[in-house]
Amino acid sequence: MQQVGIGIIGCGNISSAYLKTLPQFPILKVCGVADLNADLAAARAAEFNVPVRSIEDLYVDPEIRIILNLTVPKAHVAVGLKALEAGKHVYSEKPLGVTFAEGLHLSSVARALGLRIGSAPDTFLGGAHQTARALVDDGAIGQPIGGTAYFMCPGHERWHPNPDFYYEAGGGPMLDMGPYYITDLVNLLGPVEKVAGFATKVRDTRKIGSEPRRGEVIPVHVPTHVTGLMSFANGAVVQISMSFDVAGHRHTPLEIYGTEASLIVPDPNHFGGDLFLLPLVGEAQGKPVSLPYAEGNWRSLGLADMAHAIIEDRPHRANGDLALHVLEVMEAFQTASDRGETVAITTRVERPAPLSDSLVDGLLGR
Template structure:
């Protein structure tokens, strides 16, 4: 098998537990270092990993026994950590979004290319059987030429369950930058890159009340739009309508629908790796289930990092920095359009990565 891929993890909050489960189960991965602003938390995680040492962030990004930095910090810190790792010649894989601003994300991609290192970016949920099976249907022409898609995420807000939800309501957060990457990445996977966007946004209230944990009852200021709607014009000519909100309660609508000349496709929640895909053919009698035909069965967060680690030299990872950059420009373009009232043309594009063959996680 050769030498294992040596990973250092920065940020050991809520999402790190799932990444640790995925990575510690991978035979070709070794977690050699962990870092967190809470040193006690880092010490506890390192204590459960025989191969890992708790280090400061500066020590971790410079460590000789770290090949890849997994960046699980809050969005405001994504660029700082990624650029520091790149400066030390490390590959980087980060949680979404790639950075809190499009300019910072551009700098990450530019610096990585100049340094000859790789950048990957969540979400990797689109590599599971849900979105990949739906994409296989689209690619096979089973709905004809795609003409439109709808996507929506409706929730009353993360303060209802997250004990420290502050960053969701600060610049770099909000429903679009937080949850939008799942939906926008799925739309790009299904329909290809986007050339321009139109957006509108609003906010229901100026503060939120934490509902759980040690800070229950504490009020958090809202400094971003908590309801954002956008129209995405794909290079193919298809139009997608996206709604993300922290101001709703629930919805009965499917997370994503894709409509073509000869059929419509129901796509499962892109925040999950699996889910049911359904097809309604033109002239058919109703929705019929689609058997799994693509994607990694049983996948969990971290599979995108494994795809990056195992990619052959010169082969771009499927959850790539270029994809993260394009998705971020789509979202920041929607926010810019919402503020200005004008259509925003995009400067980036990206190639759809190859379809993921149907296979179990192992």
């Protein structure tokens, strides 16, 4: 198999999740990892037996075709622009940018240079979510009516060793967790047309509960409880709540309602999980819905699909247009809250193509 060279910039917490699963995809070749913190990069390289490089080396290496951008959110666009200027495609962790304006600039530069942008999340390509997509497309729920999307917890400072960025620009529950939920909803229902919402912040500081900084107090610069409505172009209306202020709740992560049935969709932060179809009469009993899509942690699946798409000259699924649309939707909740009015979404995006086959040993169905 022809391989596509990957250079990884950013060796923080999320990089280990990628480096664990990258070997599952034969098309991907890790040519090096780099970080502004050279010691961190060296430790990650040693842990996963990959080359440690300087950031500049990754930009100029002709074998590297894609820069995997795993930096903190406020650096996503700056690193992405440098990679594009170096002639590399870019696949970034979510969100695409801190603001819609900078995400739009990144997208415009990529288009002008004839290069690709990819972006997490790619969990919507996992087995449970592709099964849900197949059910919606096959008419199993009838006409979509609406749904709910909930992520609510007390905050990431309980477990993350360096949680500061969750409470800076580009953080907060909507930009941190919203991409998983809204991307999956676009996968299932299509583009969002307008948004209404409210965004609040109940505390100005947070106390870290994890080592090595347990007890340290950090400032909060972003809303930490966001709730609202999304009206989709197909007529469906979905309620959403993203919060770092909730002690506990009993809402399921994602539900889709139709005229003939409802879908109980598992956590879109994961690739798999139990999926239930609740028909018009009665409720789901026994085993969950099952279709032949592989389960498992397929972190890097979107990156692998992008690499295949480059070789095959076809669109990739976790693409920049999708990420930009999701970013505009997320920002619109704050705008709607500030203005006290419904906000129209200007971007339109096609639903990414479903996977035609399951995943086997990292080989992608087309």
